[in-house]
Amino acid sequence: MKIAILGGTGNIGKGLALRWECKHEIIIGSREQSKAEQIADSYAQILRENTTKTCNIRGVKNDKAVAMADIVIVAVPYQALKSLVDSIQPSLTNQVIISLVVPMEKQNSYLKYVQPDDGSAAVKLKKLVPDTIGVVAAFHNLSAKKLCNLESHLDYDVAVCGSDKEAKKKVIKLIEDINGIRALDGGELEDAVVIESLTPFLINLARRNNLQELGVKFV
């Protein structure tokens, strides 16, 4: 698969780029070509140090990345979502978008989920793109730090929410290519509000209890 990764909220995009271990073609998107190339080079360097496999990873501008991709990972802050979608709109044909977007803001030194009028960022995103685009929500409840540290053994569950059955199936299969992550059907796209609101909750939970970045496991 050709996977475009746009944005890198809390390094989660980097972690994903690395954790697919060259099983897929990774296209790093950025607003600027030079920045995209630079990021892709740095990821390629890490992969060269950790694997002998041939990795296909490159960096291009967001719209070009989307045009080349089967799967588009959107990992930008909620505030940047609308302008990002505007900029990639002409390249959207029949890709599947995975939303990692979480609308949240700081309040009294903790993070607070700010529920959009549409119900969730994922539903909002679905409304911004053509009907031919399958949208799912996933990867909200992982430790980005742990994901980026290739020496760290993963043991996470990822709930995938989406109402486009084919798109959801495709994404679940893709996630299962990452060692140490179990992908589960998390229900409809409107259920994404649960996994989105869990993101600031987990960040606060780690902080309040002096723990490392937290992800989730359903046991």
Add this chain to the structure above:
Amino acid sequence: MKIAILGGTGNIGKGLALRWECKHEIIIGSREQSKAEQIADSYAQILRENTTKTCNIRGVKNDKAVAMADIVIVAVPYQALKSLVDSIQPSLTNQVIISLVVPMEKQNSYLKYVQPDDGSAAVKLKKLVPDTIGVVAAFHNLSAKKLCNLESHLDYDVAVCGSDKEAKKKVIKLIEDINGIRALDGGELEDAVVIESLTPFLINLARRNNLQELGVKFV
């Protein structure tokens, strides 16, 4: 501690009564004295078969149970919350209430969280009781079945949400008396919406993925 357990949504009350392993005095509350006694007897029987410790467990009417207790576990369906609180109101002095209440309804064969106007069932409950009562939310994301099966080894995390620091500290300490459960500070009472809404999500997740009842672990 003297712990009153009112109601038993999905057997979670039963599981808790058993899992404290006679470290605390358990008072089962019910609308009828005879039913409370009957339930308490059946739990006592299970405990006799599983431990040699002396267990203090009895059943009385809800209002009497609350009057005797330091800690009150409220595990009734959301629809029954108001009338339950009305019935125990005269017995409420300075107890700590743990809310397990989740407002949810069936929709297309799955469960859906129905957010109350107050933000969560826990906040609603706080508004219904005197100011002297500390209210926390906990125990939403556990498998009741696993809790009730004493041969099953537990490995869960329980996030405790509450804005009364002393009450929260007391409950966290109490939860740590249960083998296999780690209690974590889950933030303010208003944060309870996250753990409440996770309850139907977990039930649906198990159903959609053909898994046993699910609880949660933060890793």
